[in-house]
Amino acid sequence: MLQALGLSPAEEAVYTALLARPTASAQDLARQAGLEKGDTAHILHDLTARGLVAVDAGAGSGASAPVGCGAGDGSTTRYRLTPPSVALAPLLVEQRNALHRAETAFSMLTEQYRSTAAHPAGSVVEVVVGVEQVAHRFHQLQRGAQRELLVFLVGAPIAVPREDTDTSESAALDRGVDFRVVATKDYLDGHEVAQDMRAAITAGLELRLVEALPLKMVVSDRERAMVPLDVAESGGEPSAIVVHRSGLLAALVQLFEKEWAQARPLYPTPTGVRVQARAEQQPTEGELEVLALLLAGISDRRAASQLGVSIRTVERRTRRLMDLAGADSRLQLGWHAARAGWL
Known part of the structure; x- marks a missing residue:
């Protein structure tokens, strides 16, 4: 301390x-x-x-x-x-002043780097090559975010394993960063990944799902973004481009907002149901997990994989949800769930 x-x-x-x-x-x-x-x-x-x-x-x-x-x-x-x-108290003031001086120096060096880059594009796009360098810059973007993180998740991680992102994600959420993620549905395949994402949603992360995305991406405070490159383009070594504030960065942010608007939200599992009724007439936590995945467009088989249960369990929980809602279809189930406050 x-x-x-x-x-x-x-x-x-x-x-x-x-x-x-x-x-x-x-x-x-x-x-x-x-x-x-x-x-x-x-x-x-x-x-x-x-x-x-x-x-x-x-x-x-x-x-x-x-x-x-x-x-x-x-x-x-x-x-x-x-x-x-x-x-x-004097030590605290000294440290605050030192931090202020460091922030000022950081801003000056950043602007100087942009203005004196060897090539015109050097101030806009930076190429990062190698597993360690890509992972280092990725964590820099997440740990440096103060207001907002926008992320596309697609395919298997290459340079930054999923377990290595948990700490920086948690730190960002603890700082109150607005953390929005659009992921492809198959990204959640696998029980451990789905568990991690549900825990992050509970902590404040917003997640929406789509069938496909054009690229992986992370945008930090709309000031810089990182986009992985095809491994084949870098001689088999993981690489990425870091995009600084520019028209290109604005286009990436616009792409994220477009996909976000069209994606289906994956709701967090509620800690309680807001309607007043007898306990046996309320969905269980397991049933609400199934409901959240189904409303996000996840198939029964994929939901079973993500929850670590059998497909028969998913079907049984879905059937009970429909019975509780008095619904004849999953569309009616979704309407009743929203009206009853299950989500």
């Missing part, structure tokens, strides 16, 4: 050890922090010089002898914390 304010791990260990007691000696803190007494003494001396720690005025004659500076062993010197609200 305090390393973000410029303290080393050892300094943080000593500081937090002292936080738990009014005063303490170097020996006490060394024992609690798991450090050597000499190292602890030097750390305390540095923290004192920075105003984070003070020598306890009531510690006796040893208080006048700085520990680790050759004036005795410092065994009687005791230390106390300077109030954190006073001592840490």
Whole structure:
């Protein structure tokens, strides 16, 4: 926690050890922090010089002898914390100012790169080659997004395995990023992928499904996009283009919005049903999972694969949903589900 304010791990260990007691000696803190007494003494001396720690005025004659500076062993010197609200506030301001300077430098370097690229197209399109480089830039786009992520998912991942995207996706959702995904129906084939996507939907991701998409893509804050290239075009090595703000990027965003408008939403499984009725007249969680997939246009067989159940189970759950809704067709089932608040 305090390393973000410029303290080393050892300094943080000593500081937090002292936080738990009014005063303490170097020996006490060394024992609690798991450090050597000499190292602890030097750390305390540095923290004192920075105003984070003070020598306890009531510690006796040893208080006048700085520990680790050759004036005795410092065994009687005791230390106390300077109030954190006073001592840490300047460090926080310094870190904020440093971040502001870094953001300013980032903007200046980005604009300079665009304006001094060797070729006119160099400021618009950047080619990235190799598994590590493609994966690195992909994670940069997701982790750097502050407002919006737009994603096309199609086919099997090549450079960035699905499990490697979970952390950056979760971090984006935690930041409140508007995360919209259009995926082909076959992308969800496989129980684990479907489970991951349902968990992401529950966390706030919006997912819609289509039969086919023209390309894979991720767009970050409408400032830059990444589009994988055909492996055959790069000599068998995964590669991609990174598109910066330009007419080409605007066209990719427009393509996403067009596909999004035409795609079918995959609803999250509700945590509860809003209509008031007896429990036995309500769909179970498993039945609602089936309902969400069916309304997204997923076939019974594919739904069974994604949920990790048999096709007979999907058919049985569908039949019970229709019985609860009093529906003679799946079209009527969808109408009743929306009216009854099942979705």
